[in-house]
Amino acid sequence: MGLRFDLPTSAVVGHLLAPDREPPRLGYGEIEYFLRALLRRHDRFISSSRYFADDLRNRAAECLDRLDTGHDVSGAGSDALTAGTVRRVLEPLADVVRAYDVVVLPIGSRKDRRWLDRFAHEAALAPGHGLLVLIPTLYEPEVNARVLDPDEGVADALKRRDEWPGAIFAVRGQSSFFLPFEAAYRAVADLTTGGDLQPVLRVARDDAERGAARARATRRRLLHLSDLHIGARKPNQLRQYLRSAVARFEPLDRVVVTGDLFDQPFPEYRQQYIDFENQLRELTRAEPVVVPGNHDQRILGNRIKRLGRRREELVDLRWDRGPVHDSEAKIVFLCFDSSRTGLAARGGIGTEQFVDVATRYDTARQVASFDDCLRIAVLHHHPYPYPLDGEVPVIGFGTEGRERRLGGMLRERLLEMEDAERFLEWCAARDVSLVLHGHRHRPRLISDRIPTGDKARPSHSLLTVGCGASLGAGGGPLSFNVIDWNQKTGGWTVDFQVSANDARGFRSAVVQEVTGRGDKGGRVRRAG
Structure with missing residues (x-):
């Protein structure tokens, strides 16, 4: 039948x-x-x-x-x-x-x-x-x-x-x-x-x-982790559980970590992260792509003027800025430190960093052609506010409504990315197809079209993927994303994997397939 x-x-x-x-x-x-x-x-x-x-x-x-x-x-x-x-x-x-x-x-x-x-x-x-x-x-x-x-x-x-x-x-x-x-x-x-x-x-x-x-074997696969918060009690207990779960998706071409490596920027946590990063190196031959978050540079993740800032704790860590070119995978990662500006837990890129990343990118492409590469922007803060009107969350139906009732809009103001719209326009101008971020401890996916002001190409298709707290920081679910890119068709899929923090097992919460032929939708709507 x-x-x-x-x-x-x-x-x-x-x-x-x-x-x-x-x-x-x-x-x-x-x-x-x-x-x-x-x-x-x-x-x-x-x-x-x-x-x-x-x-x-x-x-x-x-x-x-x-x-x-x-x-x-x-x-x-x-x-x-x-x-x-x-x-x-x-x-x-x-x-x-x-x-x-x-x-x-x-x-x-x-x-x-x-x-x-x-x-x-x-x-x-x-x-x-x-x-x-x-x-x-x-x-x-x-x-x-x-x-x-x-x-x-x-x-x-x-x-x-x-x-x-x-x-x-x-x-x-x-x-x-x-x-x-x-x-x-x-x-x-x-x-x-x-x-x-x-x-x-x-x-x-x-x-x-x-x-x-x-x-x-014909695709390139990325593992997206974020908000590890190493040093917090629960994340320390769950590192091996996460490592076993991501092993199901090997072989991986690259691992991307979008910030908040530490719960606090204290020296005693540095070695714990280095040990974890060494485990990540077992998953792929390439170095992980790592950008910092606000908890890596600020006490309790917050800053009021100069209070709470401890940038010196990042000195001995390997983290990426500007372009990272993976010639074998044919991917260029454009890496930003979104915690460089902003008070409280807010973030931003700033003119100086936009210029620095663009200059590094233009210099690098003179040596190696990026024409056939997928361009991915990597940062910690979310470029779209929570919630968006009509957004269907990857996990936790109804949480957006509860956030509205409990002052969620005020909380968003303390966590937001201050120059988000400028960042999205920069990505459109630089032909970025995918943005990876963390920060809000919630997996999410936003498909948008960014106006370019160019009559020949009036808008640019941009997919933004957020990762939750990969080690369950704050008692929430564990989360990681698996992104497959088909070089032949230009399309990709995002598999959002989540698990309760009692380690009952990971499952696919959402699989999103993007054809690479261009989505015909318009701009997403902001909430409120």
């Missing part, structure tokens, strides 16, 4: 196959869209059983009734439903979906429609096997895709978008996996000719793992 709906709501499928798991994060509109997709247009159903199609529609209608009669959201200013609401609303569908061993999600663009429809018909009508086919919305090549709480197959599919069309196989009681066209078609063909389900799935999963390894 098959039907069509939106890819981000594919996380619903994993919950329906295993309702004892934590439900995916879904807003009211998203879950309504998913349920209404089950109700409309009979020609979207591909099933050998008319009874099944009618039963599924009836159950979807019951779910909608539950949604309309009452739902709880996870915080003020958010339409995200609580985990309990998602479970209650989707309960009528869980029984029918659990009757299937495998849910297949063919994915591709409009040019792949013919293959997708043929594949869906053959998979849905496979005799003797419990296969349910869900066809996500077809995506145009220039449209970016973002999925909250993706399972393994969805995450891998987004990271390998250049291999579409293909299919995600969600298996009851097991992790999902992605296969490109030929391998997916072969797996379904084996099932339709009477092959035993589990042996066929084992072969298909092996194909998926080999394909993922081949894809990884």
